[in-house]
Amino acid sequence: AQSVAQPEDQVNVAEGNPLTVKCTYSVSGNPYLFWYVQYPNRGLQFLLKYITGDNLVKGSYGFEAEFNKSQTSFHLKKPSALVSDSALYFCAVRDMVNDMRFGAGTRLTVKP
């Protein structure tokens, strides 16, 4: 069975500081990992994904994520946070058999 955990319900950072939103996963076999963002009154928007290859994946809006197989993690990062990055972030995982499973989400607040 596959599972995904986002250990922090809320992350607060100051504008201009680096941000990290954490995600850990459990799957059988190789994982396919995704990050999505949800702004108020909107659906989820795809940010980036890891399928294979380079462990550092770059995505939309300056976000990147690092796949760490030994720690079964796929943390989302950005070097310099913007107030407009404030939103709800979802990590998702799937394997060869099961459909995508989403984490419970992490609310990111970037303060001016």
Add this chain to the structure above:
Amino acid sequence: ETGVTQTPRHLVMGMTNKKSLKCEQHLGHNAMYWYKQSAKKPLELMFVYSLEERVENNSVPSRFSPECPNSSHLFLHLHTLQPEDSALYLCASSQARGQSNEQFFGPGTRLTVL
């Protein structure tokens, strides 16, 4: 963000009503999904359609009935719902059902059951 559209955006219904949610994707995708999003809970996958054939039904109560008349349209028919069914219902599509395909989401329908 007009790739996947959903109507209505908001719906209030009584427990004895019958209503339908509509989703349309303009991306030429072959797979479509219904999700339920409740506060502080992970997204719950309800139904998956691939090439217009239902391939997944995650123990969803029969008061929810999906329909996929073609690869661009997806409906969720609602009948005798319960207050605990109040949630944001999200539709998504992907190129195919394969593992590497990201999903594209509509804005959702906010459903309130009285």
